[in-house]
Amino acid sequence: MALKPFENVVTEHGAVVLRVCRAVVGPVDAEDAWSETFLAAMRAYPDLDPGANVEAWLVTIAHRKAIDIVRVRARVAIPTDDLPELPTRIGLPGTWNHELWDALEQLPFKQRASVAYHFLGGLPYAEIAEILGSTPSAARKAGSDGIASLRKTYLPNTIPEGSRS
Template sequence: MSLPPFQTLVDAHWRDVARLAHALAGPNLGDDVAQQAWTQALAAYPRLTSARNLRGWLLTITHRCAMDAHRAARRTVAHEDPASLTAAPTVDGPVAHDDGLWARVAALPDRQREAVVLKYVADLDHRGIATALDTTPAMSRRLVSDALATLRLDREELR
């Protein structure tokens, strides 16, 4: 089995890693999380036994780095406004016009928020979400479904 050069992997997936890191960790920690993910991926790359689904592998590493960053932030004294840690990521396109959407996503329970971000920001299927969250595809479907139902209810209450 031959893996492509690591730089080829970076060139192909750096945007995906950066978007997911910013969506999960917020604008203040997103760059650090992405850098940590790339560092861990580079260290583990020579030990890979399969070149299948390298994007999913990278996004799983990114998700785990974001969760590590959240855990570390809870253990340290915050020197900045805690609300800024959950600020919505910068998004281009039609979703960018719904400022309230990202605030409602940030208010979701952790696992639901992570599942929605993996589904709609990282564009993973339910198998990829399940791998990243260390659960089953059925549970990832349920997490996304419950999150969307909550977001719909919140939206109706705003009207």
């Protein structure tokens, strides 16, 4: 079985990788993580086993790029003279929920990554465990804890007052 042309891989999996990057590193750094993911993938693609799970492979690369960005962000101060009065709209119109990112950003990294990789990337917990260097049960627990936190912090803010039970 031969590998598809790389441009087909980008077309097929690009949106999933971008969603995962946005959920893990936020809207500001997502496009950088996405670009770095596909640059690294393009270099390694010719050596990829033709039977490999390409989506899981790409999410693994995106995970590594996201960790790099999180580490750099933790070390670098971002100076500013003035704070904007209103947040800017980052990303494609209508495709990003800043309130969701605010809630995801509050989660510990492993919970955020598990939620992103499972619910946005569609990966099973066994593959998430490989990416995070943990066990499937630990990845499942991190995802479960992350969703439980989001239900407490994000969902109460998105349900209109009159429709809560």
